[in-house]
Amino acid sequence: MSRVLVVEDEAAIAELIALNLRHAGFEVTVAHDGDSAQAEVDKVLPDLVLLDWMLPGASGLTLAKRWRGAQRTKDLPVIMLTARAEETDKVAGLDAGADDYLTKPFSTQELMARVRAVLRRKAPQALDSAVEINGLRLDPGTRRVSCLEQDVKIGPTEFKLLHFFMTHPERVHSRAQLLDRVWGDHVFIEERTVDVHVKRLREALAPVNRSQMIETVRGAGYRFTQQVVNAAA
Template structure:
């Protein structure tokens, strides 16, 4: 399930978008201000942001620029919503880092189609690109994991698990979600299996001081974080 953050100060519009996105199977969080939006992005990195241009305080345009200038949010997909229909405004929105641009009023069906298109465009990059989180590097092409040029010896299941964690950093994943996304439709695998492979993954990462990057979130599941990286060096 993809997580979408809707940043919109008009509550009626935010609620309408939210209802339609949830109906389409997305997990939705709403923020009414740029500060709230930044708080939500810092808390859990969404898969995509629907961002209104005009917000109380800092504008959506300034927020998009800030996200593009920060490593953690540089690749965060953003669809900008605005009442500004002039070509110069569209160009300014896209130059600020928006992946797409939708002028109000818009149909929710068009918004959903654009969300699907942006997520599709981003997905192949995540599958093939070299991933780097806190200095831990994973290369899907060569199936190598390294840190400071030291190679991590890792099994195929742990590699897939780490790849999923690293392409979805800072997010909490339940055991059921990990089974679905890493193991696929193997419905007979027990959730306990996830714990076993997480333990093996931590053991594999221990020699390069990255084991603590895999956090257990009590009652919820697991996440990969680089917040503890400074303590692990």
């Protein structure tokens, strides 16, 4: 689960952004001024910062420049949020080190798309790296799934679903979160569709005794666990 720091001094806007991010499966921390934002970054390095330009204390521009200049935070992804729409302001924000620039007012859909795009650009290696859990191996580069050298036949949607599960193990994901993270929130399909693809994924994993790794959490969603397979294998 990616950790996002929202730095916004207007409480209503900050809460709206945080609500949408949490609904999409992100872990969110909110800071309302420059000093609090710096304290949060010092405490735990987030995966992404949504940074308002105008803040009490240190401005967003000042923070972005500071973070780009420090070894620990030089690669920290930053999206600047601001009401300043002039081209010179955008250039100043990007020159300060922002990875993207979003002008208020903006839609929730555009914000989420920008967040995902920046995270993808910043971690292409993580998206392409093979992942292996208890003998089950998924390789995005070759689009292959195997278990202890035995190939697993799997459809493209089930492949994406398994990839998300394996890169976010031991967490409960609601159907809405899975739809957003695997299908994308621009695709309007029913939440029950998730159940169909989870069933197909379990069927694909059954021949290699790994179907039990996908747990149904009643009333909450699904969890990919590393525990069950130990008894089943």
